[in-house]
Amino acid sequence: MDHFFTLDLLTRILRMSTPLIFAALGGILSERSGVINIALEGLMLIGAFFAVAGTYWTGNVWLGLLIGVLCAMAGALIHAVWSITFRGDQIVVGTAVNLIALGLTAFLVQSIWGTAGGSDRVSSLPKIGGMSILVPLAFVMVPLVAFFLYRTKLGLRLQACGEHPQAAVSAGIDITRYRYLAVLGSGLLAGLGGAYLSIGNLNYFTLDMTNGRGFIALAAVILGGWNPWGALAACLLFGAAEGIQIQGQSTPGFPISSDLLVTLPYIVTLIAITLFVKARSGPAGLGRHATTS
Amino acid sequence: MEGIVKRFPGVVANDGITLLVEPGEIHALLGENGAGKSTLMNILFGLYTPDEGVVAVNDQPVSFSGPRDAVLAGLGMVHQHFMLIPRFTVTENIILGNEGSGLVLDRTAAARRVREISESYGLLIDPEAKVEDLTVGLQQRVEILKALYHGSRILILDEPTALLTPQEIEDLYGILNRLKADGTTIIFITHKLKEVAAVSDKVTVIRRGKTVGERITSETTGQELADLMVGRGVSLTVARTPATPGRTILSAKNLTAQPIHGHKPLSIADLELRAGEILGVCGVEGNGQAELVEVLSGLRPITGGTLAVNEIDCGQRDPNGFREAGLSYIPEDRHHRGLVLDFPLWENVLLGNAQGEPFVRRGLVRGRKTQDVTRQLMADFDVRAPSPETPARALSGGNQQKLIIARELFRNPDVLLAIQPTRGLDVGAIEFVHKELVRVRDEGKAVMLLSYDLDEVMDLSDRIVVMSEYQITGEFVAGEVTRNHLGLLMGGRHSDEATQA
Numbered sequence: 001m002d003h004f005f006t007l008d009l010l011t012r013i014l015r016m017s018t019p020l021i022f023a024a025l026g027g028i029l030s031e032r033s034g035v036i037n038i039a040l041e042g043l044m045l046i047g048a049f050f051a052v053a054g055t056y057w058t059g060n061v062w063l064g065l066l067i068g069v070l071c072a073m074a075g076a077l078i079h080a081v082w083s084i085t086f087r088g089d090q091i092v093v094g095t096a097v098n099l100i101a102l103g104l105t106a107f108l109v110q111s112i113w114g115t116a117g118g119s120d121r122v123s124s125l126p127k128i129g130g131m132s133i134l135v136p137l138a139f140v141m142v143p144l145v146a147f148f149l150y151r152t153k154l155g156l157r158l159q160a161c162g163e164h165p166q167a168a169v170s171a172g173i174d175i176t177r178y179r180y181l182a183v184l185g186s187g188l189l190a191g192l193g194g195a196y197l198s199i200g201n202l203n204y205f206t207l208d209m210t211n212g213r214g215f216i217a218l219a220a221v222i223l224g225g226w227n228p229w230g231a232l233a234a235c236l237l238f239g240a241a242e243g244i245q246i247q248g249q250s251t252p253g254f255p256i257s258s259d260l261l262v263t264l265p266y267i268v269t270l271i272a273i274t275l276f277v278k279a280r281s282g283p284a285g286l287g288r289h290a291t292t293s
Numbered sequence: 294m295e296g297i298v299k300r301f302p303g304v305v306a307n308d309g310i311t312l313l314v315e316p317g318e319i320h321a322l323l324g325e326n327g328a329g330k331s332t333l334m335n336i337l338f339g340l341y342t343p344d345e346g347v348v349a350v351n352d353q354p355v356s357f358s359g360p361r362d363a364v365l366a367g368l369g370m371v372h373q374h375f376m377l378i379p380r381f382t383v384t385e386n387i388i389l390g391n392e393g394s395g396l397v398l399d400r401t402a403a404a405r406r407v408r409e410i411s412e413s414y415g416l417l418i419d420p421e422a423k424v425e426d427l428t429v430g431l432q433q434r435v436e437i438l439k440a441l442y443h444g445s446r447i448l449i450l451d452e453p454t455a456l457l458t459p460q461e462i463e464d465l466y467g468i469l470n471r472l473k474a475d476g477t478t479i480i481f482i483t484h485k486l487k488e489v490a491a492v493s494d495k496v497t498v499i500r501r502g503k504t505v506g507e508r509i510t511s512e513t514t515g516q517e518l519a520d521l522m523v524g525r526g527v528s529l530t531v532a533r534t535p536a537t538p539g540r541t542i543l544s545a546k547n548l549t550a551q552p553i554h555g556h557k558p559l560s561i562a563d564l565e566l567r568a569g570e571i572l573g574v575c576g577v578e579g580n581g582q583a584e585l586v587e588v589l590s591g592l593r594p595i596t597g598g599t600l601a602v603n604e605i606d607c608g609q610r611d612p613n614g615f616r617e618a619g620l621s622y623i624p625e626d627r628h629h630r631g632l633v634l635d636f637p638l639w640e641n642v643l644l645g646n647a648q649g650e651p652f653v654r655r656g657l658v659r660g661r662k663t664q665d666v667t668r669q670l671m672a673d674f675d676v677r678a679p680s681p682e683t684p685a686r687a688l689s690g691g692n693q694q695k696l697i698i699a700r701e702l703f704r705n706p707d708v709l710l711a712i713q714p715t716r717g718l719d720v721g722a723i724e725f726v727h728k729e730l731v732r733v734r735d736e737g738k739a740v741m742l743l744s745y746d747l748d749e750v751m752d753l754s755d756r757i758v759v760m761s762e763y764q765i766t767g768e769f770v771a772g773e774v775t776r777n778h779l780g781l782l783m784g785g786r787h788s789d790e791a792t793q794a
Contacts, residue, residue: 153392160378160389167376171390172361284379 007023008246014135015201016246017239019044019210021138022057022193023217024224026147026186031226032149033182034162034285038094040190041078042101047072047194049105050207053112055122061199066126068199069191075101080180086220090287098214106207118206124199132200134192134205139232141189146228156268158182162283165290175290212266219269226282234272241268294537297346297525299332303541305341306332308502312480314447314495316351319469319479321493321510323486325719327689336641338370339363350447369440373452375432379425386424387439410442410572415471419453430461431674447478454488455717455784458577459747459780466492484522484719486515486529487748523721525785532762534735536755539568542619542707542739543589550588552581558596559584562744563756564765566708566739574743577783581763583625586712589613589741590622595656602709613665622707624699625713625743627690634686638678639667640684644772657696670699675725690784691722697730708739714750720729727753747779761785 023040030037051068055061079097082088106116113119126133149155160168161175161182168175193213198205216238223237224230242265248254249261299307307329311372314320326328329769335341335466337348339357347356350366357363360370377386384404393399402531409420416434424432433453440448441493450469468480469492481493483559488733489510496513498506499519506521519527523646543566550559564571576582591612600607602618610618623629632641643663647653652663667681674695678688685693694714701709709729715723730753734740744750750757759776759782767774 086646091607151398152396154396154399156381156385156392163378163380164376167378169384170372170376171369172364173390181419202554202708211651 009243011130011244012247013236013240015239016242017130017235018135019193019196019213019218020140020235020238021142021232022196023190023214023240024053024187024220024235025141025228026193026226027150027218027221028145028224028226028231029158029182029189031221032162032185032283033158033179033281034165034288035080035083035179035183036089036090036094037079037183038188038215038218038288039097039101040186040217041210041212042098043075043079043187043190044194044197044210044214044217045098045101045208046106047106048198048209049205051191051195051199052119052122053108054111055199056112056120056242058128059122061125062201064122065192065195068195069188072191072194073184073187076183076190079187080183081258084176084179085290086182091231094106102208105205109205109207116207118209119204121204122199124203132196136198137192142228142232143211149228150203154178159283162285165285165288169290187229189216193217213228216265216269217279219273223276225274237272238265238269241265243285279292294333294337294349295347297333297336297348298344299329299336299341302346305502307346308322309346309497309504310502311504311509312497314478314480315733316478317476318362319473319492320492321489321496322480322499323405323410323467323484323489323518324499324523325484325721326717327693327719328499328522330499332502333499334451334480334482337363337449338368360573363581364443364445367444367446369443369445369448371433371436371440371448371450372452373455375436377424377432377435379423382420382426383422383424383427383435384420387420387442407438407442411438413443414438414468414475416468429456429457430463432456433461433465434468437472440567447480448472449480449482451482452484453481454485456601458745460577460784462488484765486518487719490515499735500524501766519720523719527720527724529720529724531724531731533731533753536570536650536734538570538755539737541565541567543600543602543651543741545589545600548588548594548595548600549582549593549597552763554589556579559588559763561598561765564683566741568707568739569734570736570755571624571734571740571742571753573750573757574741574760575747575750575757575779575783576745578745580760581784582745582760584763586625586710586743587758589615589710590620590624612645613648616643616648616704616706619707621704621709623701623709623711623714625658625716627693627697631746632685632693635684637682637684638671638676638688638696639664639681639711641696642667642670642703644680644700646700646703646712666703670696670703674729689722691718691725694718694722694726698726702733708736708741709733710741710743712743712745713745714742715744715746729748747776747783751776759783 021189023044027037027040047068051064053063054067058064075097079093082093083090083118109119110116153273157173158178160177162175165175197209220231220234220238245261248256249258294312297307297310303689308331322330336343339359339362355366355480388403407420416438418431418434424435453465457465473479483489493510496508496510496746497504498518500522519529536579543559547563552558584593589593591610591614595608601706602615602620602715605618607615607618628634636711652659663682676695678692714726730740742753754771757769757771757781761783763783
C-alpha cells in the first residue's frame with residue numbers, strides 16, 4: 001500500500017478528470033440553452049477517432065486535433081438540425097448521434113487500418129509534467145465558461161433560452177441561433193475531450209474508447225447543478241474514482257479484486273447522483289421549444 | 294386597429310375587429326375566453342400578421358414582423374403568464390434583450406438604471422431580488438417595469454388580475470392610474486366586468502371575433518356589458534333561497550398538518566360542514582388554504598387531530614378513502630389535478646370512478662359503457678365537445694370545468710369541495726358553475742367553496758370562515774358580516790381588532 005498514495009495517483013486523477021471536464025462543460029452550454037444533450041458520448045467518440053485519423057492523414061498532430069474537433073462539431077450540427085430546426089425529440093436525436101458515432105468509427109477503423117479493434121499508432125500531443133497539454137487547458141476552460149455564462153450578454157441570453165424560451169422570444173432573442181451556437185459549442189468541447197482520450201492521453205484510437213465517459217460527464221453536469229464549478233468538482237470526484245481504480249489495479253497486493261475495482265467510477269456516479277441530486281433542478285425550459293400547442 | 298381579420302385553419306379568430314384607443318386613456322378590451330382578444334393583441338404585438346385590416350400606431354400604419362418591432366414602436370406587453378425567468382434577478386429580467394453595449398454585462402449600472410426607473414414611477418422593488426422569491430403581485434410589477442424600461446408608451450395588459458389577490462388588484466389599479474397620469478396609454482384585456490368599471494375610461498366589447506360595441510365606461514352598466522359580451526341576457530347574481538342546514542357531514546377538530554412551504558403548520562381548531570349549506574372559505578392566497586384542501590381531500594397526511602366524513606374517521610385515508618366516505622373534489626388546478634389533458638373525455642370521466650360499476654367490471658374497463666355515460670354527462674352538463682373521444686386539452690376552460698363537475702357529481706357525493714371553481718372562466722361558465730353549486734346544496738349536499746375572490750364567497754355562501762396565517766380566524770353567518778370586516782381579517786387582523794376598526 002506504500003505505493004498507492006503517490007504523486008502518480010494525483011496525476012492519474014487529473015488525467016482521468018480532463019475528458020470529463022471538457023465534455024461536461026459542453027453539456028452545460030447545450031443544456032443551459034435548453035437542449036438536452038445525451039450525445040456527448042458520441043461526440044467525444046467522433047472527436048477521438050478523427051483526431052487520430054486526422055493525425056494519420058496529415059502527419060501533424062495539431063491538424064489532427066483540429067480535424068477531430070471540427071468533426072465533433074459536425075456531429076453536433078446534426079444534433080442541432082434535428083432537435084432544434086426539425087424539433088425532433090432531443091433524447092431520440094442524441095441516441096441516434098451516439099449510435100451513428102459508434103457505427104461510423106467502427107466502420108472507418110476497419111476500412112482505414114484494416115483491423116477490427118483499433119487504429120495504428122500516431123504521434124500524440126506534447127506533454128507537460130507527464131500530462132498532455134490538454135489537461136491544463138481543461139482546467140482553464142472552467143472559469144472561461146463560467147465567465148461566459150454569468151458575466152456576458154450572450155451568456156445571459158443563452159440562459160434565458162434555456163430557462164424560459166417564450167420569455168426569451170418576447171425579449172426579441174433569436175433562440176434558434178443561440179441554441180445552435182450552444183450545441184456547436186458542446187460539440188467543440190466534447191470533441192476536445194475525445195481528442196484528449198486518443199491523441200492526448202494515448203496515441204491511438206480503440207473502438208468505443210470513450211466507454212461511457214460522455215454519460216458520466218452528463219451525470220457531472222447534473223450533479224454540479226448545471227454550473228461549471230460544480231461540474232468541475234463532480235468531474236474531479238469521478239476522475240478520482242477512475243484514478244483510484246487504475247492505481248489499485250497497478251498496485252501489487254491491492255486488496256480489492258480488479259473486476260470489482262473497474263466498476264468503481266460507475267458506482268460512485270450512481271451514489272453521488274442518488275445522494276446529491278434531489279434538491280437540484282435543471283434549466284426550466286430544458287427540451288422545450290418556444291411555442292407549444 | 295381597424296377591420297382586423299385573422300383566419301386560422303378551420304376558424305376565423307378575428308372577423309373584422311376595430312379597436313380605437315386614444316392616447317393617455319385606459320381602454321378595456323372585454324370579451325369571453327375565445328372571443329379573439331389574445332389573437333388581436335398578438336397581431337398588435339407583431340406575433341401574427343393580419344389577413345386583412347390596418348394597424349396604426351400614432352396615426353402611422355405599421356406592419357410589425359415581430360415583438361421587437363412592436364417594442365421599438367413603443368408598445369409593451371404584460372402577458373397573463375408572466376414572461377419572467379424565475380431564477381434571474383429583477384434586473385436581469387428587465388434588461389434581457391436590451392442589455393446595453395459591450396459583451397460583458399455591467400450589472401451595477403443596470404441595477405442602478407432599474408432602481409431609477411422604478412423610483413420615478415413609484416414602483417418600488419429590489420433590483421437584486423430573484424424573481425422566484427417575489428409574490429405574484431411584485432412579479433407583475435417587474436413585467437410592467439420591463440415594458441417601461443424598454444420605452445413603452447402603450448402598455449397592453451393581458452388579464453392582469455387573474456393571479457392577483459384583492460389587495461394586489463387594488464395596488465395594480467393605483468399603478469395604472471399613476472401611469473395614465475404620466476401619459477401612458479393602457480389597453481386592459483379582461484373578461485371581468487368589475488375590472489372594467491374599476492379602472493377603465495372606455496371599453497370595447499368583442500364577441501366571436503367581432504367588435505360588438507364601444508362604450509364610455511361611466512355611461513354604461515355591468516348588465517349591458519355582460520349581455521353584449523355573452524350575446525344574451527345573463528344573470529350576474531345567483532338567485533338562491535336561505536339554506537336549511539342539516540346534519541354535520543364533515544368535521545375537523547384540532548387538525549394539524551405540515552405546510553407545503555415554510556414552517557408554520559396548518560392548525561384548524563374546529564371546522565364543520567353541514568348538509569344543505571355552502572360554506573365559504575375566504576382568505577389571501579398562501580395562508581394555508583392549499584394545505585387545508587390537500588388535507589380534506591386526503592392528499593396530505595394529518596399530524597394531529599381528527600377528521601371525519603359521514604362520521605367515518607378519515608384521518609389516515611388516502612384520496613380513494615375520502616371518495617368512498619362520500620367526498621368529491623373540484624380541484625383548483627384543472628390542468629394538473631383535475632384532468633389528464635391528453636386523455637379523451639371518457640377516460641377523464643373514469644378517473645377516480647374506476648373503483649367498480651358501472652365503469653369497471655371484473656377489473657376491466659368497460660369502454661363503451663363509460664363512453665355512453667360520458668355522452669350523457671356531456672348532455673346534462675352542457676359540455677360542448679364533438680365526442681367523448683375528444684382530448685380534454687381541446688376544450689375551453691369552461692367546458693373542462695363542467696366535465697370535472699359532471700364527473701365529481703356522478704358519484705352522488707355527500708360533500709363537494711369546490712376550490713376556486715370559477716377561476717379563469719368566462720361569465721357564461723361562471724353563471725353555470727354558481728347555479729350548479731346552489732343546486733347541489735339544495736339537494737341536501739354539503740358544499741365547501743374556497744375562493745380568493747371575496748365577492749364570490751360573499752355571493753354564494755351561507756356561512757363564511759376566514760383563513761389567515763394557517764388558521765381559521767373568523768366564522769360568520771353570511772349577511773351578518775361586511776366586506777370590509779372580512780377584508781381586515783384576511784389581512785391578518787384579529788377579530789376584536791377588526792370589529793373596532
